[in-house]
Amino acid sequence: MAKSKTNKVAKSDTSNNFDYDVIIIGTGPGGEGASMELAKKDKKVAIVERHTDVGGGCTHWGTIPSKALRQSVSRLIEYNSNPLFRGTDKPKHLTCSDILSHASTVIRKQVQLRSGFYDRNRVELITGEASFIDEHTVQILKEDGSIDTHTAEKIVIATGSHPYRPADIDFNHPRVYDSDTILSLKHEPRSIIIYGAGVIGSEYACIFRGLGVKVDLVNTRDRLLSFLDDEMSDSLSYHLWNNGVLIRHGEQIERVEASDDAVVVHLESGKKMRADCLLFANGRTGNTANLNLTNTGLIADGRGQLKVNNQYQTEVDNIYAVGDVIGYPSLASAAYDQGRLAASAMIDHKSSAKLIADIPTGIYTIPEISSVGKTEQELTEAKIPYEVGRAQFKHLARAQITNSLVGSLKLLFHRETKEILGIHCFGENAAEIIHIGQAIMQQTNGGNTIEYFVNTTFNYPTMAEAFRVAALNGLNRLF
Numbered sequence: 001m002a003k004s005k006t007n008k009v010a011k012s013d014t015s016n017n018f019d020y021d022v023i024i025i026g027t028g029p030g031g032e033g034a035s036m037e038l039a040k041k042d043k044k045v046a047i048v049e050r051h052t053d054v055g056g057g058c059t060h061w062g063t064i065p066s067k068a069l070r071q072s073v074s075r076l077i078e079y080n081s082n083p084l085f086r087g088t089d090k091p092k093h094l095t096c097s098d099i100l101s102h103a104s105t106v107i108r109k110q111v112q113l114r115s116g117f118y119d120r121n122r123v124e125l126i127t128g129e130a131s132f133i134d135e136h137t138v139q140i141l142k143e144d145g146s147i148d149t150h151t152a153e154k155i156v157i158a159t160g161s162h163p164y165r166p167a168d169i170d171f172n173h174p175r176v177y178d179s180d181t182i183l184s185l186k187h188e189p190r191s192i193i194i195y196g197a198g199v200i201g202s203e204y205a206c207i208f209r210g211l212g213v214k215v216d217l218v219n220t221r222d223r224l225l226s227f228l229d230d231e232m233s234d235s236l237s238y239h240l241w242n243n244g245v246l247i248r249h250g251e252q253i254e255r256v257e258a259s260d261d262a263v264v265v266h267l268e269s270g271k272k273m274r275a276d277c278l279l280f281a282n283g284r285t286g287n288t289a290n291l292n293l294t295n296t297g298l299i300a301d302g303r304g305q306l307k308v309n310n311q312y313q314t315e316v317d318n319i320y321a322v323g324d325v326i327g328y329p330s331l332a333s334a335a336y337d338q339g340r341l342a343a344s345a346m347i348d349h350k351s352s353a354k355l356i357a358d359i360p361t362g363i364y365t366i367p368e369i370s371s372v373g374k375t376e377q378e379l380t381e382a383k384i385p386y387e388v389g390r391a392q393f394k395h396l397a398r399a400q401i402t403n404s405l406v407g408s409l410k411l412l413f414h415r416e417t418k419e420i421l422g423i424h425c426f427g428e429n430a431a432e433i434i435h436i437g438q439a440i441m442q443q444t445n446g447g448n449t450i451e452y453f454v455n456t457t458f459n460y461p462t463m464a465e466a467f468r469v470a471a472l473n474g475l476n477r478l479f
Contacts (some may be wrong), residue, residue, distance in 0.1 A: 020046045022346065023138055023152035024339075025130045025291070028056025029332045030323030031158035032114065033339025039121040041347055046124040046150060048140060053111045054118065054125065057160045057324075058332045061180040064110055066203060068103035070364045073210035074428075077366065082403055094211060096185050103183070126150070131292040135316050154318045154346050157306065158339060159291070161324035164283035164303075173258040175277040179204070182279055189213055189276035193265050195253055196282030197224055199363050202236065204279055205245050206366040215245045216273050218265070220282065222250050225363065229375035229424045231410060236365060236426070239406065286325040303327070310354060311345035312338055320346065334359055360438055362431035367407055370434040373422030373441060374412060385415040389450065389474020393427045396469070397461035404428040409466040411437070411450060411474055418449040418475075429463060436464055450474060 021043040024031045031047055032054075038045045051060070058064060072094065080091045118125050128140035128148070138155065140148045163178035165171050171178060177185065179200045192208050194201045197219035205217045217240070224233050224240075224247070240247060251271070256278060257264040263278045286304030293300060296316050300306055306314055306321045314321050320342045323335035337355055344351045360372040379386045393399040393407040407427015413420050423437040440452050453471035458464050 018136065018151045018153045020044050020124075020150065020152040022046075022154045022156060022343075023048065023130075023150060024156040024158055025138070026056055026158035026160055026287075026323070027054040027114070027118075027125075028058045028158060028160045028323060028335065030160075030325075030335035030339040031056065031156065032117065033336035034156050034158065034320075034322065034343045035123045035339075036117065036121060037340045037343035038346070039123050041343070043347070046126055046152070047118065048126045048128065048130040048138070050127075050129045052127065054114050055107075055111055056158075057162070057180070058335075059107060059110045059114070061183060063332045064106055065103040065183055066179075066200070066207075067364050068106040069099050069207050070203060070366065072099040072102050073207050074366050077210050078403070095188055096211065097188075099211075100183065100185070129290065131290060132295045133292075135296040135318055154320065156339070156342060157288070157291070157314075157319065157321040157325055158323050158335075159287035159325050161284040161286050161304070161330070163281070164285050165280070169253075169256050169280060170258060171280070175258050175263050176256065177277060177279050179279070179281050185277075187276070191275040192216070192277050192279060193218065193263065193273050193275045194279045194281060195265065196220065196280065197247065198281065198283075199225065201279070201281040202240075202363065202365050204281065205240060209240070209243055209245050210366055214275070216275060217245055217247045218251050218253070218267070218273075219247060219249045220252060225369075228361075228363075228369065228371060229410070229422070230377060232369050232371065232424050232426050235408070236369060239365075239367070284324065284330070286327075288325060311349075311351065312342035313345065329359055329361075331359065331361070333362075356442065358438070358441060360431075360434055362434070364431070367404075367427045368430035369424075369426050370430040371422070371424045372434055372438045373420070375422060375424070376412065379412060379421060384421070386412050386421055387415050387474050387477050388412060389470040389472070389477070391466040391469035391473065393463070393466065396463060396465055398463050398465070399427075401461060402428070404463075409433065409470050411453075411467070411470045413450040413474060415478065418451055420448055420450055425466075433463055433466065436467060 022038050022045050024035050024047040027049040035045050035047050076094050128142045130138050130140055133139050137151050163180055191214040193216045194205050195218045197217050205215050209215045224237050252268040254266045254268045262274055265273045288300040288304045305327045308314055308321050308326050312320045312322050322338035322342050324330050341353050344353050358373045363369040389411040391409045394405040399405055410424040412422035420441050425434050441448050450471045453467040
């Protein structure tokens with residue numbers, strides 16, 4: 001039977017004599033952002049992590065490992081397609097275990113780095129499974145079965161999310177994976193079915209195809225990544241098709257048959273597909289089921305998510321929530337800022353700080369996609385008079401030097417004011433390139449115009465030069 005004890009700590013500086021000013025549940029980007037901001041404001045902070053190492057799903061199962069895998073595969077493709085090496089050697093091959101080993105190295109480095117943040121800022125790290133006793137009290141179930149109890153004036157829920165798992169699919173079968181368990185892939189598949197063509201599904205489709213695996217990508221919608229500008233979505237679809245990925249749009253799964261040597265997926269349309277394994281990547285669920293939220297009066301929705309106001313405050317005044325557990329935009333970058341802004345709101349209830357209106361998205365397919373601002377569809381629907389400027393990477397000297405010829409940069413700007421309204425990039429390093437334009441978009445008092453890219457001087461040769469080329473292309477369309 002578990003022992004229960006109350007952890008005796010020094011009283012905080014709050015008037016209510018809580019153990020801490022703030023307890024944060026979860027050490028992913030949202031929890032880290034909140035804890036660092038609070039610690040720098042001299043608040044007494046504890047952060048709870050249920051796993052042995054800090055970093056949350058972002059570091060261990062999501063952003064970091066998948067991008068490390070993508071980088072390895074991208075470099076493999078680059079080597080095999082480079083004319084310098086063509087004909088001098090047989091094509092290089094990497095196995096899943098090869099690239100997973102590299103990802104593990106990156107994860108270890110990230111854990112060491114982030115653990116140091118908490119040590120240096122005197123944030124107390126508590127390991128165990130957190131749940132609520134009431135709105136100010138959290139119990140921590142330790143690995144040895146003992147239970148610690150801690151109180152705080154305010155509490156932040158930053159528990160992240162996990163892959164959605166429908167009950168009628170056997171995820172315990174060794175050939176059925178989700179986006180977390182795919183990192184423990186033990187065999188070398190020659191074929192894979194990926195169900196769900198969102199960001200995660202599209203990224204893994206590129207990774208496995210780059211390893212020479214036959215990929216069937218099942219999309220429940222009528223186009224890939226429909227939130228993107230149509231041209232970017234079309235570019236990805238064409239690139240996947242050109243590389244041999246079979247995409248099935250508008251399909252729903254009916255049932256899955258998994259045997260010792262294969263997986264057969266039956267679709268509602270009557271189609272059947274057979275492959276070595278299945279990656280189910282269709283949605284995520286907030287990690288709230290084990291928090292005993294009813295003890296606080298909070299209720300999560302059907303996807304385990306919590307409602308918050310513009311200061312990330314839940315319906316219980318002293319409890320805040322940030323990151324995947326509140327849903328959109330479900331980005332690691334935004335989660336960190338949400339944590340920081342929630343901390344600011346705790347300190348100053350009149351704080352008006354908020355996330356920037358135009359949050360950039362980075363999609364680590366091969367090649368990358370990145371966007372910020374409005375799409376052509378949104379501008380057309382709003383009847384905003386805009387013009388388009390484009391730069392094809394194949395025309396840039398730097399792209400020719402690096403043999404990164406696939407891709408383009410697209411600028412959307414107002415025809416009269418020349419204000420930049422949206423930037424969309426498809427190609428190698430798109431997620432880096434986009435920030436040059438984002439910086440200009442954030443300028444005020446007339447500083448945000450497409451003419452900046454014409455009047456400034458770029459290093460040559462660079463990929464950044466695409467902004468000048470696209471700006472000139474767009475301005476030449478005006479009359």
